[in-house]
Amino acid sequence: MSQDTHAEHHDVIAEIKKVTIILSVLTIVELILGFWMIGITSEGLRLAIKGVIVILMMAKAFYIVAYFMHLKHELKNLIMTIVVPLALFIWFIIAFLADGNSFKNLRNNYDPYFKEQATIKAEKKEHGAHGATPSSHEKGASNEGEHKTKEGHK
Amino acid sequence: MSNVTTASTKEAKWWNGGKSPFDVEYGKVMMWYFLMSDAFTFGAFLISYGTVRFSTNGWPDPNLVFKSFPFAPEGVNAPLVFVSIMTFILIVSSVTMVLAVHAGKMMDKKGVVKYMIWTIIGGIAFLSCQAWEWNHLHHEGAWWGRNPFMNADGTASTSNFTNFFFTITGFHGFHVFSGVVINIVMLIMTLMDKFEQRGHYLMIEKAGLYWHFVDLVWVFVFTCFYLL
Numbered sequence: 001m002s003q004d005t006h007a008e009h010h011d012v013i014a015e016i017k018k019v020t021i022i023l024s025v026l027t028i029v030e031l032i033l034g035f036w037m038i039g040i041t042s043e044g045l046r047l048a049i050k051g052v053i054v055i056l057m058m059a060k061a062f063y064i065v066a067y068f069m070h071l072k073h074e075l076k077n078l079i080m081t082i083v084v085p086l087a088l089f090i091w092f093i094i095a096f097l098a099d100g101n102s103f104k105n106l107r108n109n110y111d112p113y114f115k116e117q118a119t120i121k122a123e124k125k126e127h128g129a130h131g132a133t134p135s136s137h138e139k140g141a142s143n144e145g146e147h148k149t150k151e152g153h154k
Numbered sequence: 155m156s157n158v159t160t161a162s163t164k165e166a167k168w169w170n171g172g173k174s175p176f177d178v179e180y181g182k183v184m185m186w187y188f189l190m191s192d193a194f195t196f197g198a199f200l201i202s203y204g205t206v207r208f209s210t211n212g213w214p215d216p217n218l219v220f221k222s223f224p225f226a227p228e229g230v231n232a233p234l235v236f237v238s239i240m241t242f243i244l245i246v247s248s249v250t251m252v253l254a255v256h257a258g259k260m261m262d263k264k265g266v267v268k269y270m271i272w273t274i275i276g277g278i279a280f281l282s283c284q285a286w287e288w289n290h291l292h293h294e295g296a297w298w299g300r301n302p303f304m305n306a307d308g309t310a311s312t313s314n315f316t317n318f319f320f321t322i323t324g325f326h327g328f329h330v331f332s333g334v335v336i337n338i339v340m341l342i343m344t345l346m347d348k349f350e351q352r353g354h355y356l357m358i359e360k361a362g363l364y365w366h367f368v369d370l371v372w373v374f375v376f377t378c379f380y381l382l
Contacts (some may be wrong), residue, residue: 064370093204103208
């Protein structure tokens with residue numbers, strides 16, 4: 001009996017080690033992709049990298065839930081009770097993101113003010129620079145100018 | 155443990171009565187249900203963030219916003235560095251929590267105490283990092299309702315970015331804080347021999363579930379705010 005638990009102990013420790021390494025490697029790959037993405041301007045490639053990052057994120061979530069939270073070793077009854085309701089997220093994510101995107105397209109088509117706002121360049125602000133003057137031509141920028149002057153007095 | 159495996163391999167009829175169909179204790183099932191509801195809360199936050207971001211033309215570049223580092227000179231440009239340290243702190247504290255749970259299963263009080271202390275240290279380290287980051291962003295002029303960072307394409311941005319960032323990382327930080335408090339209570343109970351008297355360390359497993367959930371949420375928050 002004691003030999004049995006001893007062998008089991010080693011199995012568990014080996015599994016923890018394995019999952020730790022997997023999680024670290026996945027995180028490091030995510031970070032490498034993140035650093036790589038800094039210099040990339042092509043929208044399509046950026047989107048592809050973001051897709052890969054999301055897949056890696058799901059893989060990390062799987063390893064944490066399955067092994068660290070021990071769900072993989074529970075009975076199927078419990079696994080299904082937890083996982084099946086979470087499938088609602090598939091619909092939530094698709095529906096809400098599509099809705100947001102459609103709202104953006106509608107406003108760009110039918111709301112000239114909204115579209116114009118997206119073309120006005122904000123003033124380039126250096127951090128800690130003094131004397132940033134509030135600009136008069138655009139509401140958002142003038143608010144930001146105020147914050148900047150407040151910052152300058154600190 | 156070995157009982158469980160033999161029972162499940164025999165294709166037992168779990169719903170015929172006379173035994174627990176989930177084969178875990180009540181508290182653990184309830185912890186799973188709580189975590190599921192909490193997952194929906196965080197999911198709602200993150201999906202609303204995604205919806206607003208999808209409905210906006212421009213958005214600030216996280217690599218330009220989160221580029222500083224404690225004790226580094228003012229104009230340092232180190233995107234992703236500080237947040238990757240925070241991420242690893244949380245992963246490591248999750249690993250020490252698994253080890254504490256395992257030590258509890260082996261009825262190894264010393265191991266539980268040791269790994270709980272490491273887990274608490276990890277949680278406090280994470281909270282300190284977050285406190286530094288919030289403080290730093292606040293000094294740069296970012297807070298609920300105001301956003302000093304311009305969009306990635308150089309256009310003026312709205313305060314949506316900072317509102318979502320502070321709300322969601324704040325809610326997560328509050329979970330980390332609760333987790334640290336729970337872990338400290340568990341450590342004190344272990345030191346008082348409460349679990350030795352009960353004959354099991356199931357409470358450590360439940361606290362562990364909560365702590366891993368906090369780590370799990372950070373995986374999503376970290377990706378959504380700092381990488382994408």
